[in-house]
Amino acid sequence: MREQYMRTGEGFLLVYAVNDRGSFNEIHKFHTQILRVKDRDEFPMILVGNKTDLDLYRQVPEEEALHFARENRIPYMEASAKIRFNVDESFHELVRAIRRFHELESPPAPAVHPQKKERKSCPCSIL
Secondary structure: OHHHHHHHOOOEEEEEEOOOHHHHHHHHHHHHHHHHHHOOOOOOEEEEEEOHHHHHHOOOOHHHHHHHHHHOOOOEEEOEOOOOEOHHHHHHHHHHHHHHHHHHHOOOOOOOOOOOOOOOOOOOOOO
16 A cells, blocks of 8 residues: 555655654665665655654754755754644645656746747749
8 A cells, every 4th residue: 555655745854853762763665675676776855853842852863964954865854743833834845846847757848938939931933
């Protein structure tokens, strides 16, 4: 069932809890699985360390998460759903990543200025 969602998804938030080492360890597996299902080397994803309100109980240092993000060429941010810190921003960043990805995949056709329409050649001769 998870792979079905991965096949149809246009971007992914890879969320782990900063106070749960096990949730961070699972992120590598999800990242790899998404790329395999999408048959891509890169795809829009954002790594999000959640529960920053529990910083006293942190098990995953920010530097370690940043290293994973840099290594896999994905943005990283920290958030707290409890206090609504960076939650909306995480989704906004994902939408921006998806848009950049689509622009790179199929760049827009050059716009033709309406007053500079190309003239079609006419097989007629004017004397």
